[in-house]
Amino acid sequence: MxxxxxxxxxxxxxxxxxxxxLRITRGRETAEDVVQETLIKVWNKRDDxxxxxxxxxxxxxxxxNIAVDHTRKRGxxxxxxxxxxxxxxxxxxxxxYEKTSQNDRIAxxxxxxxxxxxxxxxxxxxxxxxxxxxxxxxAIMNIxxxxxxxxxxxxxxxxxxxxxxxxxxxx
Numbered sequence: 001m002x003x004x005x006x007x008x009x010x011x012x013x014x015x016x017x018x019x020x021x022l023r024i025t026r027g028r029e030t031a032e033d034v035v036q037e038t039l040i041k042v043w044n045k046r047d048d049x050x051x052x053x054x055x056x057x058x059x060x061x062x063x064x065n066i067a068v069d070h071t072r073k074r075g076x077x078x079x080x081x082x083x084x085x086x087x088x089x090x091x092x093x094x095x096x097y098e099k100t101s102q103n104d105r106i107a108x109x110x111x112x113x114x115x116x117x118x119x120x121x122x123x124x125x126x127x128x129x130x131x132x133x134x135x136x137x138x139a140i141m142n143i144x145x146x147x148x149x150x151x152x153x154x155x156x157x158x159x160x161x162x163x164x165x166x167x168x169x170x171x
Contacts, residue, residue: 009055010042016056016130017063023125024067025074026114034070038063060132060140064122071118112159119143120155127152 004010017038021031041062052058113124122141126132127148138145 004049004052004055006043006046010039010059013056013059014039017059019129020060020063020122020125021067023113023129024064024118024122025071030070030074031067034063034067037066041066054136054139057136057139060126060130061142064140068118109159109163112162113155116155116158120151120158123148123151124155 014035017035018031021034021038022028025031025034038059042059049055113121116124119141123137126137126140127134132140134145134148137148141148143151
């Protein structure tokens with residue numbers, strides 16, 4: 001097993017950890033706090049690193065657990081969608097109208113994802129945004145691969161249904 005280092009194996013994961021924390025907490029400042037706590041907790045476990053098969057899975061698991069704890073402490077109703085949208089916004093092209101339209105659609109879909117139950121939201125984040133395998137997601141979330149697939153299926157069905165309702169009724 002190769003020697004793991006904080007600089008080479010943990011620090012490069014900061015962006016992934018931030019996106020996961022942001023998706024769960026829905027607040028930029030809270031997500032930053034979660035990432036900082038994650039890095040501290042991982043550093044404090046450095047004596048056990050040789051026993052960890054996947055540093056990325058370990059870090060994501062720690063991050064998810066801390067983010068869920070923060071969300072439970074603060075309550076999901078006090079979180080801001082706007083902070084989440086602003087932090088995750090991307091540039092989609094030079095045409096301002098098209099860019100605005102795409103940003104609005106993406107922000108709307110992100111709100112739909114944010115409205116999902118936490119477990120479904122985390123599964124979707126890890127699978128569709130972070131491109132993790134079902135096996136990795138199961139390890140990170142400490143659930144079976146079948147549960148991961150069910151949560152992703154239900155989340156996608158809910159989002160699809162909400163989009164269809166909006167298209168049908170123009171809401």
